[in-house]
Amino acid sequence: MAKNSDNEKAITIYDIAKEAGVSPSTVSRVLTNSVNVRPEKRERIEALIEKYNFRPNAMAKGLSDTRSRVLGVLMADIRNPFYSAVYVACENAALARGYRVILSCTLGETEREIEQLDIMKQQRVESIIQIGGRVDAVITDSSYIKKAKEISAQLPIITSGKIDEVSCYRVVIDANEAIRLLTEHLIGLGHERIALVGGRLDVISTYEKYMTYCRILKEHGIPINKRYVYEGRYDYDAGYSGVQELFAMKEKPTAIIAINDFCAAGVIRKLIEDGYRVPEDVSVVSYDNTYITNLIFPKLTSIDYDYETFGKMLADTAIDVANGMSVPTFRTVTPRLVIRESSAARK
Amino acid sequence: MAKNSDNEKAITIYDIAKEAGVSPSTVSRVLTNSVNVRPEKRERIEALIEKYNFRPNAMAKGLSDTRSRVLGVLMADIRNPFYSAVYVACENAALARGYRVILSCTLGETEREIEQLDIMKQQRVESIIQIGGRVDAVITDSSYIKKAKEISAQLPIITSGKIDEVSCYRVVIDANEAIRLLTEHLIGLGHERIALVGGRLDVISTYEKYMTYCRILKEHGIPINKRYVYEGRYDYDAGYSGVQELFAMKEKPTAIIAINDFCAAGVIRKLIEDGYRVPEDVSVVSYDNTYITNLIFPKLTSIDYDYETFGKMLADTAIDVANGMSVPTFRTVTPRLVIRESSAARK
DNA sequence: TGCACATTTGAAATCGGTTTCAACAAATCA
DNA sequence: TGATTTGTTGAAACCGATTTCAAATGTGCA
Numbered sequence: 001m002a003k004n005s006d007n008e009k010a011i012t013i014y015d016i017a018k019e020a021g022v023s024p025s026t027v028s029r030v031l032t033n034s035v036n037v038r039p040e041k042r043e044r045i046e047a048l049i050e051k052y053n054f055r056p057n058a059m060a061k062g063l064s065d066t067r068s069r070v071l072g073v074l075m076a077d078i079r080n081p082f083y084s085a086v087y088v089a090c091e092n093a094a095l096a097r098g099y100r101v102i103l104s105c106t107l108g109e110t111e112r113e114i115e116q117l118d119i120m121k122q123q124r125v126e127s128i129i130q131i132g133g134r135v136d137a138v139i140t141d142s143s144y145i146k147k148a149k150e151i152s153a154q155l156p157i158i159t160s161g162k163i164d165e166v167s168c169y170r171v172v173i174d175a176n177e178a179i180r181l182l183t184e185h186l187i188g189l190g191h192e193r194i195a196l197v198g199g200r201l202d203v204i205s206t207y208e209k210y211m212t213y214c215r216i217l218k219e220h221g222i223p224i225n226k227r228y229v230y231e232g233r234y235d236y237d238a239g240y241s242g243v244q245e246l247f248a249m250k251e252k253p254t255a256i257i258a259i260n261d262f263c264a265a266g267v268i269r270k271l272i273e274d275g276y277r278v279p280e281d282v283s284v285v286s287y288d289n290t291y292i293t294n295l296i297f298p299k300l301t302s303i304d305y306d307y308e309t310f311g312k313m314l315a316d317t318a319i320d321v322a323n324g325m326s327v328p329t330f331r332t333v334t335p336r337l338v339i340r341e342s343s344a345a346r347k
Numbered sequence: 348m349a350k351n352s353d354n355e356k357a358i359t360i361y362d363i364a365k366e367a368g369v370s371p372s373t374v375s376r377v378l379t380n381s382v383n384v385r386p387e388k389r390e391r392i393e394a395l396i397e398k399y400n401f402r403p404n405a406m407a408k409g410l411s412d413t414r415s416r417v418l419g420v421l422m423a424d425i426r427n428p429f430y431s432a433v434y435v436a437c438e439n440a441a442l443a444r445g446y447r448v449i450l451s452c453t454l455g456e457t458e459r460e461i462e463q464l465d466i467m468k469q470q471r472v473e474s475i476i477q478i479g480g481r482v483d484a485v486i487t488d489s490s491y492i493k494k495a496k497e498i499s500a501q502l503p504i505i506t507s508g509k510i511d512e513v514s515c516y517r518v519v520i521d522a523n524e525a526i527r528l529l530t531e532h533l534i535g536l537g538h539e540r541i542a543l544v545g546g547r548l549d550v551i552s553t554y555e556k557y558m559t560y561c562r563i564l565k566e567h568g569i570p571i572n573k574r575y576v577y578e579g580r581y582d583y584d585a586g587y588s589g590v591q592e593l594f595a596m597k598e599k600p601t602a603i604i605a606i607n608d609f610c611a612a613g614v615i616r617k618l619i620e621d622g623y624r625v626p627e628d629v630s631v632v633s634y635d636n637t638y639i640t641n642l643i644f645p646k647l648t649s650i651d652y653d654y655e656t657f658g659k660m661l662a663d664t665a666i667d668v669a670n671g672m673s674v675p676t677f678r679t680v681t682p683r684l685v686i687r688e689s690s691a692a693r694k
Numbered sequence: 695t696g697c698a699c700a701t702t703t704g705a706a707a708t709c710g711g712t713t714t715c716a717a718c719a720a721a722t723c724a
Numbered sequence: 725t726g727a728t729t730t731g732t733t734g735a736a737a738c739c740g741a742t743t744t745c746a747a748a749t750g751t752g753c754a
């Protein structure tokens with residue numbers, strides 16, 4: 001049975017050295033493959049490593065290295081499919097460059113967030129990737145800002161969002177382009193009464209979207225109706241209640257831009273419950289292009305961010321900065337429209 | 348701007364000690380709060396810690412501690428909502444007991460899996476939690492088995508599945524109970540032509556479900572029709588093509604048990620495309636009770652595992668075993684039926 | 695004031711690797 | 725053959741914390 005306690009100490013290079021009749025330095029040289037070791041000794045050492053399944057203690061190694069080759073990834077909740085997609089892409093990119101990643105989910109608790117930043121510092125991560133930019137917890141808690149400021153003075157923070165008052169490298173989705181794609185897609189389909197559902201205007205990216213939405217409507221000579229903007233959270237319920245409110249109006253929207261796929265699912269649900277057909281009566285589109293888009297009925301038209309590229313850009317920035325390379329402090333990811341079944345020409 | 352290179356060395360207890368005019372030991376005593384330190388010195392030291400935002404190097408700490416207080420969690424893919432739910436629950440439970448967690452996704456690549464096991468060993472994790480039991484990669488790769496065997500000889504492995512030939516602690520969902528709940532639920536609704544869609548019978552838990560399904564049908568005097576069992580993967584497509592095949596038959600099923608929520612989404616999609624109504628014409632139920640159940644239309648009846656409890660059981664087992672406590676090598680989690688809209692009485 | 699005892703403290707060893715430096719051995723060259 | 729260069733090796737220092745041990749200091753009581 002799997003060993004159920006930590007009784008026997010782990011093998012060390014000293015043990016290997018003694019049994020092989022060489023010095024620890026020589027064992028280390030075999031491990032790091034740094035300089036020549038006489039073949040016969042090398043073989044003896046390798047045989048012992050194999051025999052005992054020896055693996056060098058990462059703490060000891062980390063102590064003598066100046067570099068940790070570890071990145072920290074901080075996010076609200078890995079259960080969110082957007083976050084998990086970015087995370088996996090980040091991890092892949094980091095691994096490809098010889099870095100490990102430590103993940104931390106804060107579940108929106110500021111205390112935990114602060115604590116985790118400290119832990120990452122103790123782990124001597126080379127940089128911290130913050131995914132989400134405090135989108136989920138809109139309240140910019142001052143104790144968090146203080147900690148983030150402190151940390152950012154000592155190691156680079158790369159974020160997909162923005163942290164108030166904290167200077168960091170930003171790899172950001174081009175929100176203007178995203179909303180432009182959606183709005184023009186809908187306008188192209190003949191829609192004019194286009195509603196925005198979910199998201200809060202005090203969150204930067206959401207506000208940017210709103211502004212661009214207004215600009216584009218104006219460009220097309222479509223009047224802006226503030227009542228077509230339903231603020232709310234970033235979830236299913238926001239979509240559901242958004243429809244409830246919007247469709248109580250006389251001039252009902254013919255198209256809805258939901259703030260993400262969850263929200264869109266709520267939107268569609270409520271529409272169907274109320275007897276509307278999607279997309280025949282109402283078109284619904286959203287952001288994120290998570291796998292949810294393919295699960296629901298009808299399949300969702302959504303904005304894709306190319307997670308592989310996005311995650312890679314985050315990880316590469318983190319690693320480049322840690323290696324002292326000069327890196328732009330602001331980079332954008334260009335979104336792409338994926339048309340599926342939920343949007344169609346206006347009747 | 349965030350420091351863009353690792354030029355200045357980090358502060359150490361020696362720096363603090365020198366500036367405070369005490370020995371490093373005293374600084375360490377303040378950090379660990381182990382013994383008394385004269386209040387005036389303690390204050391001076393604490394002030395310096397604050398001043399420099401000093402955080403002790405985790406490597407150095409880890410080197411002198413015999414215990415790492417770290418668990419490793421290995422899984423196929425964190426993007427799977429089932430896995431991410433279990434992961435978060437695990438992490439919460441571990442954190443509550445003062446343990447950190449390192450996550451590793453193998454994305455089904457055996458090579459990566461083996462590599463990550465080694466990394467965890469190097470990190471001196473106290474035990475390894477394997478979520479998924481190689482369900483996703485049915486092929487039990489011999490090189491993986493070999494590595495897992497080697498590892499399990501040195502540190503405890505806790506799994507939610509099963510690893511061939513490798514002895515480990517198992518915390519397993521009671522598959523028999525799960526299928527019993529679903530089958531009896533459907534029979535209670537008057538269904539007799541109940542199909543199984545998705546999953547492969549060479550995966551233990553799937554096979555167990557099949558066997559119990561047969562037993563229960565027999566108990567109720569319902570004839571077993573092997574053609575109602577559609578083997579496939581654990582995804583949307585399996586559900587989709589399952590319906591395609593099953594509904595080409597003359598005696599069409601009136602109820603479907605999908606192997607998980609993804610699969611159920613595919614099932615429902617194809618049913619609707621083909622003009623069936625759910626649940627009026629066909630009832631659909633599944634396992635896992637992920638948030639997908641609430642996103643799709645109709646909302647899915649599914650089997651819940653109480654992720655908090657499940658994750659906690661995994662983490663607690665891992666920690667208890669690491670602490671030499673005697674722990675049962677087999678524990679089960681009792682599933683619970685959550686009835687939603689997708690199942691109804693047979694017409 | 696002096697002795698016994700408790701509290702605080704620093705020096706040094708330790709954890710397990712890597713790396714520098716100097717010594718030694720082998721190979722090359724004159 | 726002897727001098728020079730190159731290749732291997734081990735001893736010891738180092739990374740940054742914790743911990744043991746013994747010394748130094750402080751306190752209580754006669």
